[in-house]
Amino acid sequence: MVAYGLLALGLSSVLALVTWGVVSDYLTEQRESSAMVETADNAAAFHYGLFGAPQPCRPVREQAECGSLTPNPDVSVTNLLTSLPSTDAAASMVYYDDTWYSLTGKPSDLPIDLVTTVRNGTAASRRLTVGGQHVLAVGVPMKVPGTAFFEWHPLASLDGTLRTLKITLVAAAIVTAMIGLAVGRLASTLALRPLAALTKVADAVARGRLEAENDRDLGGLARSFNQTAADLERRVAADARFAGDVSHELRTPLMTMLNSMQLIQNHRAELPSAVREPVELLGDDLDRFRRLVIDLLEISRDDGGDQGSREIVRIADLVRAAADATAGREVTTVAPDAEGLTLQADKRRLERVIANLVENAEDHAGGCKGVGVEAGGLGVIITVDDAGPGIAPEDRERIFQRFGRGETSGRGRGVGLGLAIVARHVQWHQGTIQVTTHPSGGARFVVELPAKST
8 A cells, every 4th residue: 555655656746846847947938938029019119109110221332321210309218118008017117328217117126237138239038036026027129229128027927826836736746645545555455355364264263163154155164164173172172181180190109109119218228239229210210200290280280271370479479489499598589679579370380480490400400590580571570590501592492392301401300391381381470481591601591470569
């Protein structure tokens, strides 16, 4: 639409400029030509009244006597100027016998170069401003050497015509541009109508339902698609419940195995040396299995549509308690402006976010260097710094996917679900999480949540 409007504006502007140049030059030339003719006619009438009818020429050898001019002694130059035929001239002046004669105009207003040119035998014109009025001064030479006749012709009519022409052309350019915008909008609407329809259908597909079951042509296709989408939704929900049910059922035998392993480890000194190392490996695997079951239960809750419960949480206190407890030492620093920040949050989910980030730093990145809480961003910014080598830029998106692990994470005790749970819970709170590099080295996880001050 904008392209059509600009194209129409450009074409109309070029056409307006060309029209203005041609028409204004033509009108100005016509005005100057008519003023020159009127002045020449009045000069001839003045000459006829002053010198009478021209004498017939004699033979060529007596040519010198043919042009002799004798003024009529009974004629007054001033009266003769008064008796000239009325035209649109504002003033008439004549330079005759080294004397200026004038009725209304002032000869002193005439440019000296114009007077000199006309007295030398060449007709000329010049635009002037006399008394705040634009006039065209026209001068024509007379047959008597050094004699010149001048008139002022007002240009108010010409200026008004040109002003009207200018306004008309500008208005036409604007109207043309508006028409171009309208045509562009119509053309773009027609051109994008299939895309708009496709977008509407894609949006319906994304919502999982097509509202066209009653359509005569598309009803069968819409019903088939809606049935497929419903079946797929039920299948996803069933898979989510299955993972949760399996994880839940595994907790009982897992707790039995963990308790048994704890009992064996309590009597580790009584075990033969040959079986101590296998028992330690089995203990590590059982611990990883425990983490996997817990994480799968957490993931399945979200997949199963668990809405959780919101309550007002004092962020500084929650972060300090969760981070320090997970690290086993004081690692949290709270800025003074963040002490009073609160958030409508699911306390369990938010504690899990902090605990998983600190645990990730402790297990996979050389230890947690510190947890910071400060006001800013969406409301509050929580940072978790570690002492590891950092996370490569190409891995910073992948580590938040299920079972996604960075190249430097090592085997460790994790199963690749901790950061995926963190991303899900932060998104549940309408927040954001990203990974950057700490100025002194290591990775920095930055969580922004929409908190407010109480």
